[in-house]
Amino acid sequence: MRAALSRLKEREKLRNLGRGIYGLPEKPMIEWSFNRSWRDYVEEIIQWSGHWVLASWSNNAKLSRSESLSKEDLLHRYGFRKWRPQLFIRPDNITGGLPAMRQRIATWSAADQFEFSEMRQVEMKLETHLMSHWNDSVQNHDNIVSLLNDSLLKTRGEITGETVAEVLSVGRCAVKSVLKNPRLPEPYGNHANLRELSTTLATYEVHGLELWTQYLEKCLE
Structure with missing residues (x-):
């Protein structure tokens, strides 16, 4: 138990309030807040106009493999999939559009170098190709x-x-x-x-x- 408590303290999931007394962090961890937002996660879906949100970062060469995977995992949380090297994409059918998506990602510590943009007027052939990136996620x-x-x-x-x-x-x-x-x-x-x-x-x-x-x-x- 002591070892488990020590690990939780190191990860800032618990704080020590006194001898043998522990409490939750003063501010909820972002992972906890994200998991608790599952209701909003469903209600955020809106009708799709055919537009796409793109996410990338420009300094991929300076990142270690673990840092790159961390960024990729973060984008996966919000339904992005890799389209091209260091370029990720998802349909723009989440409420708030590009500004809101940028704000969601920005709440995570690993998101300081992300760049977002929007793509419109996609040909049907390309749309079909892009949607194939989610075949394993249906x-x-x-x-x-x-x-x-x-x-x-x-x-x-x-x-x-x-x-x-x-x-x-x-x-x-x-x-x-x-x-x-x-x-x-x-x-x-x-x-x-x-x-x-x-x-x-x-x-x-x-x-x-x-x-x-x-x-x-x-x-x-």
């Missing part, structure tokens, strides 16, 4: 929805360590599934399927919070 969330519903029924009984552990694990799995969706425009994406998952997850989250509240109250008795 998701069907039906299995996650079923998992949430099954777990909801299963954990409505006695509150135990096993049940609260399950809702935490299943809830994390569902959130991860939402945030991995690149939010492609129709007909390339499936917004109805994603929204069904979001609605089911919202119900499950309320259930999970109630379970954990009751479980912690029992532990303190």
